[in-house]
Amino acid sequence: MGCGKKFDTGNCVADILKDIVEAQNDIVENCCDTSCDQSISDLLGESDNGNGLDTVPVILYCKDCKPFKGFGAPRHNGGIGDIVASFIFRVKKVDDDNCAVLELLLKDGETCGHDHLKDPTDQDTHNLEATGICLTVDLDCFCHVTCLPAISAFNN
Template structure:
């Protein structure tokens, strides 16, 4: 049975309605990115959201990249293509930037983020991230639409600038 009691989870002070914590976190990230308290964790969704919207920082951060996990605990890998010189070029990534969240059905449009020296994405998020430079993370312009209710966990990476 689902609890329908509000709670203040690690989503930057956002009150969850108890329906979907992943949806709530992604919605909070989208709100913070659109609007471009001390937190106990050094790396968390709340910390990344706070870093993104903190006016005192003035650091030009514009994105909270994140990784989603399915209901079996496996990292979600998104795929998409672009056309270059009349040919398809395929991209895959475990790292996303939210561009839009539909509040009615908790679907979101996510953009795939990749590192500029990546030819292919490895088998897990740590392989994709390990030893990469933050400044090399870039937007692909390739977006996918997902149902956020299909995910059970989210890992937020530190806020970055990718615009």
């Protein structure tokens, strides 16, 4: 290891970040307005009873630190509709082998192609809806998850 001393976790960056969090927590309460914990709390109604929320939208990042973009196509008149893409997903299922089923979330009525989406900031997050378009991923391929504020993806 090239960090110069033995660290508790074997990862000098992780140990330094843990030390920073511990020091910050000694000074001020350490909570975030937007985080996975906050989104889950909002979804469960712990912060606002009866809120009607049903989804924690997530953005996943591959091990190369690039955001993951999923592709799929809806059923259309007994065939296949246009291929769509999204950086934002609803987690449908996670199994014991770290495989997950993700559903693409798109702006209400959005059916355009994927060329305009270069990164997550290109995607409109207003009125995200469940699309019914799902894909299966290996969660061991990801190193980062960003949770967006909880939404109602089925009742727009």
